[in-house]
Amino acid sequence: MPDPMKIRATLQGDVADVRVLMAHPMETGQRKQGDKLVPLHFIQSITAQLNGRTVFSADISQSISRNPVFAFKVTGAKAGDRIVITWKDNKGETRTDETTVRAGS
Amino acid sequence: MLQTRRAVIKASGALGLLAAFGGALLKPGRALAARNQSAFDAKSAVDAMRALGLSNAQDSKDIQIRAPEIAENGAVVPIDITSNIPGTTAISVFIEKNPFPYTGTFDFSQGTMPYVHLRVKMGESSPVRVVAAAGGRYYTAAKEVKVTIGGCGG
DSSP: OOOOOEEEEEEETTEEEEEEEOOOOOBOSOOEETTEEOOOBOEEEEEEEETTEEEEEEEEOTTBOSSOEEEEEEESOOTTOEEEEEEEETTSOEEEEEEEOBOOO | OHHHHHHHHHHHHHHHHHHHHHHHHSOSOOTTOOOOHHHHHOSSHHHHHHHTTOTTOEEOSSEEEEOOSEESOTTOEEEEEEEOSTTEEEEEEEETTSSSOEEEEEEOTTTBOSEEEEEEOOSSSEEEEEEEEETTEEEEEEEEEEEOSTTSOO
16 A cells, blocks of 8 residues: 555635645656666556545656655635545556645634 | 566557547547547657647747756756636646656646646756647647756756
């Protein structure tokens, strides 16, 4: 089981500023260990839901850095709303984590 | 090494077929479309954009790309992208000189502002090209990022 994501969602007006850190090696398939290539292993897709409704999605490649970080801004959010983020990689591994939207300072 | 290569080719063949169908049926709204594997496999940004149907994008000053002028560490280059084009539904990112330039597509059409922060790997200095989709049209902008190899002022 991959390590959990770290997700933070902070309200600014009615927009939730979401930042997420995913634990993943994001191997490009071009790096060598000794004289062997490390196989391609990377997150392919990401979705984010606000209270069960998909609000953000992405298809990504191995060009994204190791332990990927993304930030995006979800509209129409309130404090206490649920943000659920899921990723899936090219080996079929997947991970889902969630957080609640916190009021901004 | 040969074994890895074979596995990759096999996987991309199967996905490529899916992408061909998905691409034809679901061109404007990217949401839930099958992964466009031929775009991800393309070795030039031009080919990747063609595979995604973005070839006729017009230059725009309304796409803001915030990235370092000089990135000391090509393994982690932070990029902030904002589209100020009304009705932007998605943006795609291409690192023109990476071995596989197509970095990804981010879909905002269902309840996010046209903004994304991402961190990418860059093999060498390259333009970072962004294509935004808005109202069935495509707009593009690029920003050059220099990568210093070794970090010793080279």
